[in-house]
């Protein structure tokens with residue numbers, strides 16, 4: 135098995151720093167520095183953009199001419215921008231399709247020497263901007279875009295960053311915005327209109343695009359790595375899910391940051407509703423994916439049944455996203471998704487609290503990030519459901535970056551777990567190999583004679599039986615040599631048992647060194663008796679081998695220093711006849727024993743070889759007969 139462990143945890147850690155930096159920069163760049171009184175001065179703009187997030191005059195259902203802001207006869211309502219901008223629903227049009235005029239007063243302190251831009255984020259459908267002097271006399275046409283359509287489905291969504299230059303005016307002016315809107319995004323126009331120096335805006339824009347690129351790149355990178363982990367170990371479905379979730383979030387960022395529309399302008403009109411549906415799925419499905427992450431990380435405390443229900447719910451919701459008529463999406467599916475998200479989050483909270491109380495690895499960190507997710511989601515929910523809720527500073531951006539952070543941290547945790555499980559596996563394999571080696575050694579020790587190092591009686595019998603059976607199957611001859619030391623008792627008595635032991639070791643060594651073939655083997659048959667088995671050798675060859683052994687022993691040097699000990703052996707040889715295998719192994723050994731006895735009786739230090747008689751006894755296996 136090939137296991138590839140990529141080094142991406144450290145890499146994604148580096149990337150996560152970029153994401154954090156991006157997050158902080160995004161927060162600081164425009165949102166926290168909102169100018170409350172809409173004072174527009176060079177000095178102010180030098181330090182931060184002016185964010186027009188205060189109270190606007192507002193007239194619903196009428197595209198009032200720009201100079202009407204100076205007309206005291208016209209009754210204006212007020213609206214907090216952008217908190218509930220889109221939540222104002224016309225009496226006549228429950229689908230929130232209509233026109234409106236908004237106005238807010240700006241105080242330009244001193245002429246602006248540098249060109250500025252007004253930045254708008256996601257205004258639908260058609261819009262027209264003017265600057266109108268306080269007395270209504272000087273009307274400066276600023277910018278118009280989009281188009282009004284009778285068909286509410288023809289939803290034109292302006293690009294996220296729409297910028298146009300402000301003329302170098304001075305004194306009090308009204309910024310008047312006429313807007314015609316149909317919006318699937320209930321509460322979608324939540325982000326402020328900002329005024330910024332054009333130069334800095336362009337510079338920031340490059341930085342923002344770069345940081346967006348890093349964020350999306352990090353997500354794709356994580357997706358690929360987790361896909362790789364999944365392909366290495368297919369049972370690790372959490373990696374696959376993280377990869378899918380990363381792709382989802384990358385897609386959502388790509389679309390949410392406005393790149394899809396910027397790169398493919400035709401998409402804006404052609405798939406506006408499909409874009410919305412797709413965006414909705416990026417909420418529905420990840421809800422269950424989040425649950426799945428925690429299943430993998432905190433398996434010990436996870437109520438697995440709930441995961442099944444969660445997946446079922448997400449699938450039903452996803453189907454509804456594509457089956458629900460466009461007009462009802464914002465009113466039916468969006469709240470349903472938000473409720474669904476909250477339900478899933480409650481389950482996650484339950485798991486995380488249990489994991490934290492049980493001090494599982496990564497639980498506290500997960501809980502902290504989860505807290506961010508909750509704040510982001512609750513904030514989102516309040517923005518769309520609670521009229522008047524205007525804490526938009528954290529809106530959207532918090533949730534997106536909490537999700538990014540979540541993915542980064544969890545992919546780290548998961549990668550660490552994966553690496554641990556791989557090293558555990560490697561350790562287990564090692565342990566297993568050691569055990570196998572130990573078992574083999576133990577098995578070997580069980581069949582080796584510890585004194586002489588040759589096979590003991592048990593090992594000899596096992597190999598002998600295998601060799602015997604093979605020879606019978608292959609119709610081959612086989613011979614055995616029983617080798618017995620002569621007058622060994624005398625040797626023991628005269629020189630002691632230690633010398634006797636050394637003599638046995640010497641005998642085993644000399645016999646082993648005799649030219650035996652690969653299939654031949656030697657073992658200690660008992661006491662001072664050895665056996666050599668020569669499969670495939672007939673009685674004549676075996677007798678020759680026996681003679682060589684005998685002579686080698688007789689002429690071998692044994693005895694330390696001044697001890698002049700001459701060792702001799704008597705050898706009994708017995709072998710099967712070619713083509714006659716009905717001799718049992720037991721009988722063959724008995725025959726060798728008889729031959730040995732004959733060698734002893736015949737004067738010792740000699741070889742006797744016996745062939746079985748022609749009146750063969752029935753074939754029996756060694757085990758049966760012994």
Ligand SMILES: Nc1nc2c(ncn2[C@@H]2O[C@H](COP(=O)(O)OP(=O)(O)OP(=O)(O)O)[C@@H](O)[C@H]2O)c(=O)[nH]1
Pocket residue numbers: 585618619620621622623624626630631632633634635638660661662734738
């Ligand atoms: N030192 C030592 N002696 C052993 C060992 N195993 C058996 N013996 C001795 O070997 C001797 C065998 O003696 P016997 O069976 O009478 O045969 P022998 O003295 O060799 O006489 P023959 O075989 O007739 O030539 C006994 O004294 C055993 O104690 C062993 O492992 N070490």
